[in-house]
Amino acid sequence: MQWVAWDQNLKIRLIGETLFNMLFWMYFPFLTIYFSEALGKMTAGIMMTAPSIISIIGSMLGGYLADQFGRRSTMLIGSFLQVGMFALFALSISHWIDYIAFITISFGKSLYRPASAAMVADLVPKAKRRRVFATFATANNLGAVFGPVIGAVLFFNYRSELLWSCTLITLLYSLAILSLIRETMPDPQRKHEHTYNMWLLLKEQFLNYRLIFRDKAFFLYILAGVFITISIMQLDLYLAIYVNDYVPSQALFHWKGWSLTLDSEKVFGWMIGLNGLLFVLFIIPVTKQLENWSDRNALVLSAILSGIGMFLVGLAANVWLLFIFTVILTLGEIIHGPVVQNFVSNYAPKTARGQYMGAADLQFSIGRFIAPLTVILSTSFSPLIVFGFILSCAIISASIYVQLFKIIAIDKKIQSSST
Structure with missing residues (x-):
């Protein structure tokens, strides 16, 4: 499905969301430095745990609103909320107001995402969705390439101008959604026919997460994912x-x-840019190269590369060595992404695949919540100890993955012998 043949909704969103993501990478990687210098590392470490909680709440609410009131309406709420918060950030004279603006921008993004994904599913035939989603992912990663490099200059030297630019561009995209994008919800009248409410939504989410306690192998999969997420998230x-x-x-x-x-x-901006560039250029060829590898071997390798690459960064101060070690840790991250999705789709029963997919996201939410602990540890310990902790998380993840597949192999033997 060529880009020129896409629905107008998708064309506008591809451009707008690419700009969205580039703006995000112009300021987000530098916020830890910004808040730690202003408020202290301990406080900044605690503060940076909030976005993961905000993301869980926002995504749940965004999905509910998208199904009940429409994709376009929810996207407008999320995008205009970001417009207001970028303006507040630009006008702020207090670091605490800056922080409120930041977490509310994160909330707006998490509201927007489920509606955005649902609109793609509404407009694209099932056989072509994977290619369209891949195109959006590739375009978004372009923002991760150029955003940090530009942000490294603008955020510290021209922060007000950067934030006003973010405000203007986000406003223009929000107006484009308002005037050019149409609603795609299949049955716009169904919101009046259901008594579905937020309490039922929360109950469903809770029941989904209970899956990890009923299934030992899946619990280990979640646990391993938490530890490797802690390692991968240290890049930011x-x-x-x-x-x-x-x-x-x-x-x-x-x-x-x-x-x-x-x-x-x-x-640091160049390192983040290199990470994004490697993603854009190599995620497809690396995935293709390892397609004959078992999920076990690929997940173990990804954890080891991520941990070792991050640990080696702590031994270097030369820019070229830092770039080399960034390549190593990024390779681990590239391998990890497609394999975890493949594991869940293969492991989950067909009748409960959606529930397993929903529960699987818990590993990233918990991992992102725990990951800022390293910033707090850095107030009392040397970089070598902090990077050693990160490496330990990656090694624990690899060990759990090994144990996970041993259990799966035993379960398969029991099932085959019983039949």
Whole structure:
């Protein structure tokens, strides 16, 4: 399905969401540094746990609103909420108001996402959805390539101008949704026919999460996912603190008396940009190269690469070594993403696949909630100990994955012998 043949809704959203994501990566990676310098590492570490909780609440509410009141309406609520909060961030004279604006922007994004995904499913035939979702993912990752590099300059030197630009661009996209995008909910009248309410929604979510306690293998899968998420999330958390505190300004290139010098903020921005670029260029070929690998081997390898790559970063201050180690940890992250989705789709019973998919997201929410603990640890311990903790989480994850597949193999033997 070529881009030119797409529905107008999808074309507008592809452009708008790519810009959305680029704006996000212009400010988000630097917020840990920003709040830690202003309020202290301990406080910043605690503060950065909130977005994961906000994401859970916002996604649940966004999905409910999208099904009851429409995709377009929910997207408008999420996008206009971000417009207001970007303006508040730009006008703020208090770090606490900055923080309120930030978490409310996160809430707006989490409201928007379920409605956005539902609109794709409404408009695209089942056989072509995977390609369309992949195109959106690739376009969004372009923001992760260029956003941090631009943000490394703008956020610390021209923060007000950056935030007003975010406000303007988000406003223009919100107006485009309002005037150019149509509603796609299959039955817009059904909101009047159901007595479905938020309490029932919360009850369903709770029942979904109970699956992890009834299924030992699936519980281990969630647990392993929590530990590797803690490791992967450090790219946006403790890594920012480490680079800012321990990596000095240095020349990236020398040529005939000219040199390109990067300070610590720019080094971090380039590392995040490299991470995003590798995702865009290599997620498809790496996944194809490892398609004959078992889920077990791929998940273990991804955990080990992620942990070792992050630990090696803590031993380096040279920009080129940091780039090399970023490649290693990114490779682990690239391998991990497609395999975890494949595992759930293969493991879950066909009659309960949706419930298992919903429960599987718990690993990322819990992992993101725990991950800022490293920022708190950095107030009392050296970088080597903090990076050692991150490596330990990755090793624990790999060990749990090994145990998980042993249990699955035993269960299969029992089932085959009983039949």
